[in-house]
Amino acid sequence: MADKVQLTINGLSVTADKGMTILEAALRKGIYIPHLCHHRDLDPVGACRLCLVEIAGKWTKIAISCKTEVTEGMVVRTETPEINEMRQVAVELLIADHDTDCLKCARNTQCQLQRVADHVGVDTERLARLREREEKQPIDDSNPFFNFDPNRCVLCGICVRTCDEILNIHAIDFAFRGLKTKIAGFGDKSRLEADCESCGECIVRCPVGALTEKDYKKPTHYVKSVCSFCGCGCGMRLGVRHDQIVSVKGDISSPANRGRLCVKGRYGFRFVNSDERLTSPLIKKDGKFVEADWDEALDLVADNFSKNKGEKFAAIASAKATTEDNYVLQKFTRAVMGTNNIDHCARL
Ligand code: SF4
Ligand code: SF4
Ligand code: SF4
Ligand code: FES
Incomplete structure (x- = not known):
């Protein structure tokens, strides 16, 4: 068991893999520690400060669990009055600057901020005092497939790291400072103007409703x-x-x-x-496409093939077809049609 570490979390004995963080070990054991900027596919950054835990020792200390590796014999507590107070303030600061119209949000009930707030609890009076910004920031709906709503963004940086670490594109980053901080393309460009390739990888990892697909319908x-x-x-x-x-x-x-x-x-x-x-074949007659049945269409194609063997014939294989289909097409072109005039759309 040299590659395993034994520790205690909230009095429970936990076996973790060497190199794992406390947060990963706890989540794998089914112990929830509030978190927003952690994602299993990405390197930890320790930005949201919600995943605090207490580690016992000569000097008991508070650490962020997403960046602290497990060690043998470690004793961890995930909930103490001190930690809960710190988390509560951090969550309230996030919510104070966040659109609260959850019923209109595509991520309602699947939102990590809702989950964290439910777990930690919020002081509504303090929250009301914290609420400063009334004006809404404009939604970036320039991308044809998804929208970015900065009013729902918690600045966790998951989208930025996804684009950087996973895609190596780095189309977006943090822009401006303080209350004005937001995620944008280089030079405050919209998603459409930025180098974004619209892969949607950042959307699937966004923990809240800041990045959402257009015309989203729940399957x-x-x-x-x-x-x-x-x-x-x-x-x-x-x-x-x-x-x-x-x-x-x-x-x-x-x-x-x-x-x-x-x-x-x-x-x-x-x-x-x-x-x-198209749901049926079309044959051009007198310059117009006319619906035909499959027998008629296939007879016409076979007839034209047999009249145009040799160098008059050429075939273009397709990346959308299977390897086996493309193999059959080149065999047919060479062996049946008697020509090497075959190419593939991927080379065009
Ligand atoms: S959709 Fe655009 S911004 Fe998002 S990860 Fe893909 S390339 Fe990057
Ligand atoms: S858009 Fe989503 S993933 Fe990106 S920083 Fe905001 S909340 Fe995080
Ligand atoms: S199979 Fe090709 S086109 Fe389809 S998602 Fe993968 S890379 Fe994109
Ligand atoms: S999850 Fe650890 S600091 Fe955000």
Whole structure:
């Protein structure tokens, strides 16, 4: 058990992996420590100061649990009157500067700030005194897929670190200081003007309702699938409501993408429900497309293939098709049509 550490949290014996933080060890054991800036995919920064714990020793000390590693024999308490008071003030300062219209928020009931406030409790009189800013900051709705509402942002930095550490894009960062601090593109650019690639990875990690998808509809259930936009084959979970796809999540269990998606996989699903989607073959007759049945369409294609063998023929394979389908297409082009005129859309 050299790679394991034994410690005590709130009187419970906890076995943790060496190198784990107290917060990770507690959460894995089912002990909730309030937190906002921690995310399991990202390096800890210790920004929100909510995950305070007391560590016993010669000099009992208070530390932030998301940046303190577990050690053998450590004795930790996650709730003491002193810690609760410090947390309460920190939460009230956040809420004082936060839009309180939770009923209109897409993250209502799934918001980490609500969870923290429920756990810690707030002093409503002190909160009323703290409320200074009345004017609302403008919502950045420039991106075609999602909105950023600075009035709901808790400045945890998770979106900034996601874009930096996971995507290596660094499209956004903290801008301005004090009460004016907000998340923005370099030079206070909007999301559309910034280098943002609209992958939505920051949205799925935002702990509150500051980053939300446009036209969000809550799915009633999820169906596992694979993205068909390119050859990476990312695993996805399609959110379905009334037989329509309303959202897409990355599938964490998929080895191809481990839960991540690009803009096409995450937001390119609306064509599935489109009224303009072709549902039967069309044949051009006298300059106009006319609906046909599959037998008629396939006979026409086969007839034209047999009349145009050799150098008159060329094929373009597709990144949206499977590897097996692309293999069959090149075999057909070479062996049946008698030409090497085959290319792939990924090279164009
Ligand atoms: S959508 Fe993607 S690229 Fe744009 S800011 Fe978020 S993480 Fe960065
Ligand atoms: S937008 Fe969300 S993730 Fe980004 S800093 Fe604000 S609250 Fe945190
Ligand atoms: S999510 Fe993006 S990278 Fe993944 S398969 Fe779809 S298009 Fe390719
Ligand atoms: S979660 Fe530890 S400081 Fe924010």
